[in-house]
Amino acid sequence: xxxxxxxxxxxxxxxxxxxxxxxxxxxxxxLEIGALATVEPDAMTFNFEIVxxxxxxxxxxxxxxxxxxxxxxxxxxxxxxxxxxxDGCPTCGSYQxxxxxxxxxxxxxxxxx
Amino acid sequence: xCSICGCGEHDTLEHDDHHHDxxxxxxxxxxxxxxxxxxxxxxxxxxxxxxxxxYADANRRFFASQNLFVVNLVSSPGSGKTSLLxxxxxxxxxxxxxxxxxxDQQTGLDAARIQAxxxxxxxxxxxxxxxxxxxxxxxxxxxxxxxxxxxxxIENVGNLVCPAGFDLGEAHKVVxxxxxxxxxxxxxxxxxxxxxxxxxxxxxxxxxxxxxxxxKAEAYAQxxxxxxxxxxxxxRSGDGLEAWYGWLRxxxxxxxxxx
Numbered sequence: 001x002x003x004x005x006x007x008x009x010x011x012x013x014x015x016x017x018x019x020x021x022x023x024x025x026x027x028x029x030x031l032e033i034g035a036l037a038t039v040e041p042d043a044m045t046f047n048f049e050i051v052x053x054x055x056x057x058x059x060x061x062x063x064x065x066x067x068x069x070x071x072x073x074x075x076x077x078x079x080x081x082x083x084x085x086x087d088g089c090p091t092c093g094s095y096q097x098x099x100x101x102x103x104x105x106x107x108x109x110x111x112x113x
Numbered sequence: 114x115c116s117i118c119g120c121g122e123h124d125t126l127e128h129d130d131h132h133h134d135x136x137x138x139x140x141x142x143x144x145x146x147x148x149x150x151x152x153x154x155x156x157x158x159x160x161x162x163x164x165x166x167x168y169a170d171a172n173r174r175f176f177a178s179q180n181l182f183v184v185n186l187v188s189s190p191g192s193g194k195t196s197l198l199x200x201x202x203x204x205x206x207x208x209x210x211x212x213x214x215x216x217d218q219q220t221g222l223d224a225a226r227i228q229a230x231x232x233x234x235x236x237x238x239x240x241x242x243x244x245x246x247x248x249x250x251x252x253x254x255x256x257x258x259x260x261x262x263x264x265x266x267i268e269n270v271g272n273l274v275c276p277a278g279f280d281l282g283e284a285h286k287v288v289x290x291x292x293x294x295x296x297x298x299x300x301x302x303x304x305x306x307x308x309x310x311x312x313x314x315x316x317x318x319x320x321x322x323x324x325x326x327x328x329k330a331e332a333y334a335q336x337x338x339x340x341x342x343x344x345x346x347x348x349r350s351g352d353g354l355e356a357w358y359g360w361l362r363x364x365x366x367x368x369x370x371x372x
Contacts, residue, residue: 038278085303
């Protein structure tokens, strides 16, 4: 969904960083994207290429660091892996799950000159 | 091609068989030629939704300062959001201040329907856009008269995908699902049903004519969002509306008592 809008926000953040930290060119961007985040990594890569044109991030490589989904199962009282929303606990099948990790969409680091 | 999603010309969701022909193996993008400046790593740790979030946080502070209980109504097109709103503002306008922000790609038809009830409404047209964002909502507030101690409804663009990811500064997202749609929508669009705190099953007057199971829809919603509240009602016949009004009154009471 709306990956173009997200990429516009991402590129604006990168331009802001370039301005405040004083670098002229970005070669690579590492994004942490959780399995439960509302974003499709392939669409991010496709849109990033377009949005970055004519900016400090033109031709930058987008590296996506996938983060697995993890939830607390109320029934098992333990943390369990989940791959998407609506999945049950892989051990007991319960849907009483509290997501612990895998919802993030974060810029981790950038390679600049 | 949708300007926001980027969907259309290149369907990014159908990548499995790679029929389109651009290469995905990329050439090295920066050769370290002699004389080129050395690169360095900069740690950023910033959410890519940070910009929308800053606007949403500002909206939320403003709403709190005005004692406004703000509800973001989301659904697919045609679920009856506007009809439900017209009925709701008619019922509540004598007991509390009410205002409405309408979001659609085009036309001011929905805002006109609300304004006909005597309640202030402002229409946002998103053009090619598929969702409202917090920045547009902040500006819409400049066009509404100052209201305090009441409820602000934001009717989002009819779309069960994108609006899930955009915080507008609301107290709650409320998802409307109608009985003429599939009861399995909570499973098909889990992000939205996870983001919403209340599910309204609308068009209950048609239950006798359609194969929609309220019990199944509720079970599916619980699966993606354990503990989600659900009301079954008909904006057309008025059945079940009291529970929804009660939920709204409680919300307004909470924000006005916090002062």
